[in-house]
Amino acid sequence: MARLVPHGKFLLDGAQKFYIRGVSYGPFPPNSRGERYPEPERAAADFALMRILGANVIRLYVPPPPWMVEEAQRAGLRMMLGIPWPFHMAFLDSADMMREIRDVVRKTVLETRQFGETIAAYSIGNEIRSDIVRWHGPRAVSRFLAELRDLGKQIDPGALFTYSNYPSAEYLDLSFLDFISFNVYLHREEDFRRYLTHLMGQAGELPLVLSETGMDTIREGEEHQAALLSWQCRAAFELGLSGFIVFAFTDEWHTGGAEITEWAFGLTRRDRSPKLAFDAIAKVFRDDLPPLLTTAPKASVVVAAYNAASTLGECLSSIRELNYPDYETIVIDDGSTDSTSEIANQAGVRAIRVEHCGLAGARNAGVEAALGEIVAFIDADARADRDWLYHLVETITRRDAAAAAGPNFAPDPQSARAAAMAAAPGLPREVRAGDDRLAQLCGCNMAITKAALLEVGGFDPMFTTAGDDVDLSWRLVASSETLAYAPGAVVIHERRATLAAYLRQQRGYGVGEGLLFRKYPLRAADQDGMYAGPSWIGSLLGGARIYYGEFGRGLFQTVYSAGNSYADLPLTIQWIAISxxxxxxxxxxxxxxxxxxxxxxxxxxxxxxxAASAPLQREYSGLIARIDLWILSLLGPTTRSLARESVKWRFEPGAAGGDPNGPVKLSGETEFVISESAAKIDSATILAAIRDALVRRGVAVAETDGFQSYDLELVVPPMIRVPINALRKDASIALLWRVRSVPRRALIAAAVTFVLLAGCFSLGAGIVGVIFAGLAVGLLALTRARRIPAIISACAAEVAGSLGILIAKRSEDES
Structure with missing residues (x-):
């Protein structure tokens, strides 16, 4: 038995995952020695019964006597040792009470540290009342708990420390703990799973343990208790929790100076005879964890690799150890010039080499080659947790979802630079849309049913470096598919090692965002980015709010953030250029x-x-790491913004262009003649093909959602809109378009220019400035407008050729 170690979202016993299979024990009426536990003979018999149950941890609410710890050692049981103090009182209002609490923690850890590995963890508190937290303020309570944790670590650095929270104070910041514990009593499976999924996300990189749950058999009956605990226990481990503790081992319970006889939460009765729930829990505790899947469809793991020789070996080693019964591994070598192919071949996986086509194209090649019903994707510089694929597939099958994705974490940093890189802005991540749903998948850690991939047409090859996962997510959501959150599906994703590599990554993300703008130009500002994260300025300006409920007694009190789309505006290239x-x-x-x-x-x-607000590893949170992070925070968003805007504002090389000296055509019509062989082609198919052709030529194109007066609309910065409407005739489809400006934006720009120049010079200078600014914008718009008719004509010809239909020979109207 070795000491437990937190590693990512899991606890380790040596090199193996350790799942807490626990029961709470006590408090009891004082025994003959005045201890709040049974006599030694009774405790030894209870521990033996716990081993039959399959338990490996006992949760205690008061410190045990030494003989009891030794008895637990002999039984092979660890203890989660609670440290009691007056949680129900306004303890921060009394300096004497705070000192007494510190003394209790110090005394408990000093007296029990000799037992080392038998103490699984110390719980430095249990369910501080929500109204007390509200009164003192969550920051003050969190600071005090962090102080207690640090006090314990000073005495026993190798020990683990947790705090048993509950939903009514969920908003407490407990990120300083070794793992998060929650007491949750929810009796509907849908609610239970959704809330635990939510808590897994809130816990971040820390393990989550369900430290209390149960049911009273006096009111609910033993059969109901057994059924409830059976699915609860299984659900907790299926979701990826690190532990499940049942309240309680026995009905015998003594608290507040009185014997409790009105409740009976035990797995055993007061005489220790097992209830039905005992066998129900034992069935899960004694089996493999996480529980075996009832159905395990064949899965294909696709690794798109380009010059990935330095990391691919570790990636494939982690995939080889996956805990999943039926899967294949496919490496798509995207035209690498290093030894990527050789490494893949030596690993004994399916290795397919293709000409260099970019990330989306490589992933499509993997989908085409995949034999599995579910296709999982991981980057070549990431390592999968042993149960990564299990949790992705389990989530997809249970939720009947099209896709699932989990979190990716940086490896443990070995330097201040690595710690800063792990906390740098703009890193890849999944984007939540609720407790258990996602708005965006993250390509380094996702799985999608092959049927759903084929239904939406796979990945768009236009995205060669980034953005393909976001584009696919939006198309799946638009098809009313579910993107499920799988918090237990963890990968360790290497961060960039140097500033230059980080800036190249951010430049690639910026290009991806620019391409997303072309396909979805009218999405709201808070929707059009990749891997959108919380804003530091949002909390600074009061964007984050806590739900307390009436009288501060809400059962589920959490943090809600309004966000702030303009938090990073001063780091955009537009802001810096104007400045x-x-x-x-x-x-x-x-x-x-x-x-x-x-x-x-x-x-x-x-x-x-x-940089100052970003969380850093404690051992690397000094000045050097903050300076590195400051540099990354300045350069990363600016580089990304520059790349994004350069894509937004340019037509791709090779795009058709009009005569730069010719007249500007403000309207036109293209008529597609539908022959008998092409009779099944409708206007929607033609519009979709036209849109794809325009986007490939660098034009941003919006689709109607049924509320606009157009079918497609070209969005050409700085101030041009070109609506396209389809008109169905007997044997043809006519596409009508017209160029129009957006005067509102022009007026705003003119007003800003006028105010600035008038304020700095004079009213006359302001007018002159507005005129010159208007001429400059108008000239730029005119230059770009000349190219639009030729681009539309080229796209129409391309679509007609690909669909096998004709374009009517007719002149286009001009105005």
Whole structure:
């Protein structure tokens, strides 16, 4: 028996996962020695019965005498040792009470540290009342609990410390603990699974243990208790929790100076005769964990690799150890120039080499080759947890979902630089849409049914470096498919080792976001990004709110964040460029220089605030790591923004262009003649093909959702919109389009320019500035507008050729 160690979202006993299979024990009426536990003979018999149950941890609410710990050692049981103090009182209002609490923690750890590995963990508190937390404030309570944890660590550095929270104070920040514990009593399976999934997400990289659950057999009956605990126990481990503790081992219970006879939560009766729930729990405890799947469809694990020789070996080693009965591994070598193919072949997996086509194309090649019903994707620089595939497939099958994705965490940092890289902004992550649903999958850790992939057409090959997972997610959601959150499906994803590598990654993400803009130009600002994360400024300005409920007695009190789409505005290339222009103009007018300098200062301040608020590993949270993180926070979003805007504003090379000196065509019509052989082709098919052709040529195209007056609309920065409408005739489909501007944006730009210049120079200068700005914007719009008719014509010809239909020979109207 070795000491337990937290590692990612799981506990380890040596190199093996350790699942807490626990029961609570006591408190009891004092025995002949005045101890709040049974006589030694009774305790020894109870421990033997616990071993028959399959338990390996006893949760205690008061410190045990030494003989009891030794008896647990002989039985092969560990203890989760609760440290009692007045949780129900306003303890932070009394310096004396706080000192007494510290003394209790110090005394308990000092007296029991000799038992080492037998103490699975110390619980430094249990269910501080929600109204007390509300009164003191969550930050103050969290700080005090962190102080108790640090006090215990000073005495016994190798011990684990937790705190048993409950839903009414869920919002407490407990990230300083070794693992998170929650007492949850929910009796509907759907609610139970959804809430535990939510808690798994809230716990972040920490393991989660269900530290109390149960049912009273006096009111509910023994059969109901057995059925409830059976599915609860199985559900907890299926979701990826690290432990499940039943309240309680026996009906015998003494608390508050009185024997409790009105409740009977035990797995055994007061005389220790087992109830039906005893065997129900034993069936799960004594079996393999996580529980075996009732159905295990064949799965294919696809690794898209490009020059991945340095990391692919470890990735494939982790996949080889997966706890799943029927899967294959496919490596798609995307035209690598290093030894990627050789490493894949030596690993004994299916290795397919393709010409370099980019990330989405490589993943499509993997889907085409996959034999499994479910296709899982992991990056070549990631390592899968042993139960990664199990949790993805279990979630998809149980939820009848099209896809599932889990979290990815950085490896344990070995330096300040690595810690800063792990906390840098803009890293890949899944995006939650609720307790157990996702808005976006993350490509380094996701699984999708092959049927759903084929139904939506797979990955879009346009996304060569990033964005393919987000695009696929949006198309699946638009098809009313469920994207499920699988918090137990964990991968360890390497972060970039150098600043240059990190900036290349952010540049690739920016390109992906620019391409997403082309396909979805009218999505809201808080929807069009990749891997959207919480905003530091949101909490600073009050964006985060806690639900307390009436009189502060809400049963499920959590944090809700309104978010802030403009939190990183000072780090965008537009902000910085305008600030630099004003700074240069400061040579003419001092006030403009002040505005420019203020803009640059605000950018630096934003980066500083982001770096200061980002969580870092405790051992690497010093000045060097913060400086590294500050540099990353300044350069990363700016680089990403520059790449995103460069894609938004340019047409792709090779796109058709109009005569730069010719007249501007403001409207036109293309008529597709439907022959008998193409009679089944409808306007929707033609519009979809036109859209794809336009997007490939670098044009942003919005689709109607049924509420717009157009079928498609081209969005051409800075101020052009081109609606396209399909008109069905007897034997043809006509596409009508017209160019129009967006005066509202032009007016806003003119107003801002006028105010700035008028304030800095004079009213006349403001008017002149507005005129020049308007001319510049108009000239740019005119230049881009000249290319639109030719691009539409080229796309129409391409679509007609691919669909086998004709374009009517007719002149286009102009106005």
């Amino acid at each position: 630099l222009i004003f700074l240069i103009l400061g040579t003419v007018n001092r006030l403009l220089g002040v505005l420019g300098a203020s803009g640059i200062a605000l950018s630096i301040l934003t980066g500083t605030a982001s």
